[in-house]
Amino acid sequence: MPKLVKTATEFELSPTLGMNEEVKRQRGAGKQVMHMGFGEGPFPVPERLKKALGENVHRKEYLPTVGMEQLRTVVADYYKKKIGLDTDKFDVIVAPGSKLILYALQMAVEGDLLMPVPSWVSYAPQAKMLNTKVIKVPTTLDDKGFHIDPTQLRALIKSSRKEGLNPSKIILNYPSNPTGLTIPENELKEIARVCVEEDILIISDEIYGFVSFDNKYRSIAHYAPTHTAVTSGLSKHLSLGGWRVGVGFIPKAVTGLQQLLSNISSETWSCVPAPIQQAVVAAYEGHADVEQHIQQCSDIHSLMNKYIAKGLRDLGVKAPEPQGAFYNYPDFDAHRADLAKFGVKTSKELSEMLLKNYALATLPGTAFGAAPDVLTLRLSGCDYDGAAALKAYQSGEKLDEAFINKNAPRVKASIETFGQFLKDAKQAKAA
Ligand SMILES: Cc1ncc(COP(=O)(O)O)c(C=O)c1O
Incomplete structure (x- = not known):
């Protein structure tokens, strides 16, 4: 049998692509999963x-x-x-x-x-x-x-x-x-x-x-x-x-x-x-049409990701106001004691528990070079129907919370899920 190079064991599937495939697999098997694990813009190809x-x-x-x-x-x-x-x-x-x-x-x-x-x-x-x-x-x-x-x-x-x-x-x-x-x-x-x-x-x-x-x-x-x-x-x-x-x-x-x-x-x-x-x-x-498309998509990314940051801050999680891209990188350090009682001491455990018990896909900070016990996650705010959201924006809907409730229910549900998760962690502590 041919031998693999020495470094081969050090490579894994890229965590982002790996998580995306896992979510697709789970969804294919009929499971409802909220997907904050992959940074793929959801918007359609411009005409x-x-x-x-x-x-x-x-x-x-x-x-x-x-x-x-x-x-x-x-x-x-x-x-x-x-x-x-x-x-x-x-x-x-x-x-x-x-x-x-x-x-x-x-x-x-x-x-x-x-x-x-x-x-x-x-x-x-x-x-x-x-x-x-x-x-x-x-x-x-x-x-x-x-x-x-x-x-x-x-x-x-x-x-x-x-x-x-x-x-x-x-x-x-x-x-x-x-x-x-x-x-x-x-x-x-x-x-x-x-x-x-x-x-x-x-x-x-x-x-x-x-x-x-x-x-x-x-x-x-x-x-x-x-x-x-x-x-x-x-x-x-x-x-x-x-x-x-x-x-x-x-x-x-x-x-x-x-x-x-x-x-x-x-x-x-x-x-x-x-x-x-x-x-x-x-x-x-x-x-002009392509430029307008880029601007409108960026406006929607801004709405989604700032919403996620605010939702997390309201839960006492450190989440700086995003300035671009499709991501948040919250730090759950303030909840460390509760999370430890809940069996979560590393970002990997945090991400795994969210996927396994809460059907919420995220990526751990370790995938981005953070030390294992730094309780960060990378959250992508792209889990919505981009074509429908873009159409709604173009037809004059305001970019506000009502827009998210209507056009991005899974983004809303993700924040609610974090709320439930942290509540459970707190209760685990009290138990
Ligand atoms: C920071 C960053 N750089 C580069 C890339 C690679 O993008 P592509 O190869 O599609 O141009 C990505 C894709 O996720 C990215 O997030």
């Missing part, structure tokens, strides 16, 4: 993109490994116009999902990875696949966002070097999965300065950039164009995860990086499917 895809089903040729020129051009123009990105300093690559661009970037840049904690589930496993060491960067979370102290970051880089490590790249994600928080603009500036001075490549994961509840797109690329590679795509603001379209802005200043990514692409995924590339040109041409 313009549907039509464009239909018109291009006959396309079957291989396309350039970095994406067809027409698409790369509209992507660059879009970012130039919408966020003022100086795309002259970057070149665009298109790949089947930003996940692969993130992986290719990690592969391309020698050295160890600075990774804020908490952060998205796949950065660390990707590092592990590449035999890269992960240096955890502490963060703090509050209503103003999530914060990386620049002085602490510099000290960490220096002390890691002293210990013989080679910190050479950092991945930042804002608005962030799992926190739903973003890094304030002035702090991005400070972090950029440290990274430029310490010669660290910033991999700026801006996949939620257009799901920003104050409608401001932030990018550290403005402050460190020589040291930033930006990744994004259509998976989040257009709910098109299954279309597998990621885009990257690769800095010209890092000699050889663009060529290396093109080479990696040519030896692995070859290109994004031709009909999809042709269809998504329309997503980047700035059409």
Whole structure:
């Protein structure tokens, strides 16, 4: 029997995808499950993109490994116009999902990875696949966002070097999965300065950039164009995860990086499917209908996730006001004593009990790098019929609690379930 590589035992199915499959399995078996375990925008494909895809089903040729020129051009123009990105300093690559661009970037840049904690589930496993060491960067979370102290970051880089490590790249994600928080603009500036001075490549994961509840797109690329590679795509603001379209802005200043990514692409995924590339040109041409769709979806994400945060705060759970993306990252520390009596001492136990006894799917903080006894969960606020919710909003329904009661009953039920769960935990204590 062929032997698996040594690291194989260290890999599990990505927790987010794994949870999604578990919920689908349980629902398939007839169980009613509330799903806060997977971040997938629930909204339908915009008509313009549907039509464009239909018109291009006959396309079957291989396309350039970095994406067809027409698409790369509209992507660059879009970012130039919408966020003022100086795309002259970057070149665009298109790949089947930003996940692969993130992986290719990690592969391309020698050295160890600075990774804020908490952060998205796949950065660390990707590092592990590449035999890269992960240096955890502490963060703090509050209503103003999530914060990386620049002085602490510099000290960490220096002390890691002293210990013989080679910190050479950092991945930042804002608005962030799992926190739903973003890094304030002035702090991005400070972090950029440290990274430029310490010669660290910033991999700026801006996949939620257009799901920003104050409608401001932030990018550290403005402050460190020589040291930033930006990744994004259509998976989040257009709910098109299954279309597998990621885009990257690769800095010209890092000699050889663009060529290396093109080479990696040519030896692995070859290109994004031709009909999809042709269809998504329309997503980047700035059409009013597509832009309105993005804005309306973002408004609904804002409503849902702020509702979840408020519901949790009302239950005495620490839950900062979300600023973007589709997530909350509440901390149940205030209920630690009750939960311990209830048999819950880790985030994994918390998540498992909610799924097993309360039919509520969540993800534990450990999946995002938190220590086991930190009682955090990542909650995704996407479990509703997106088409119906969008239609209701377009027909003039106000985005308020009544909207949630009517259009997102499972989101409402999830909060009620947390209430019941915490009540049971409290009673377990009294018993
Ligand atoms: C923070 C973050 N980065 C990257 C991705 C990858 O997105 P995709 O590969 O669909 O572009 C995701 C998807 O869940 C994400 O949440």
